Amino acid sequence: MLVLHDYPLSMVDHVGFRRFVAALQPLFKLHTRNTIRGDIAGRYKIERKKAIEYMSMIQSRVAVTNNMWASHSKKKEYMAITTHFIDESWMLRNIFMRFIYVPTPHNAKVIAEMLYESSVEWNHDEKLLTVTVDNCNVNNKAVEEIMLTQQKLASGLTFKAFKRGCRI
Numbered sequence: 449m450l451v452l453h454d455y456p457l458s459m460v461d462h463v464g465f466r467r468f469v470a471a472l473q474p475l476f477k478l479h480t481r482n483t484i485r486g487d488i489a490g491r492y493k494i495e496r497k498k499a500i501e502y503m504s505m506i507q508s509r510v511a512v513t514n515n516m517w518a519s520h521s522k523k524k525e526y527m528a529i530t531t532h533f534i535d536e537s538w539m540l541r542n543i544f545m546r547f548i549y550v551p552t553p554h555n556a557k558v559i560a561e562m563l564y565e566s567s568v569e570w571n572h573d574e575k576l577l578t579v580t581v582d583n584c585n586v587n588n589k590a591v592e593e594i595m596l597t598q599q600k601l602a603s604g605l606t607f608k609a610f611k612r613g614c615r616i
Contacts, residue, residue, distance in 0.1 A: 451488060460481050503543070508575070510531050514580070529544075529545045545566055545570050548562060555586060557593065560590040560591070563594060
């Protein structure tokens, strides 16, 4: 329920929620948020491993999209990386690869390294066809750096930038 509805894990500490659960089933043992966090992290690792294994077996080329944004309240930058491909049933599939904090400086080299590491980790290094990024000089230069410096990854790689605002 917590994951499905994106409730905060601290909800299990709320007195009202504990009373509600006890009223539904007095014998139910409610876990702590740390136990739930561990269970979620464990399940994530299992599902992530299955997705990486699946990606290593697909035959099609993949497209990767990169979206960066800032958390203004915490003054931090984050990157989301998603892969898109046609599966063996000719269905378009999307897999959310990574959501990561981007350390400063937010330059082309740092972004290129993160994109490349993700591609290798997810077995895309020889399947990558396109990279789509926000139209931002830093992102554009990051993809150019991948194309120039990572010959194995860059074979057949095309580059596409969309016109959108850049906060980096």
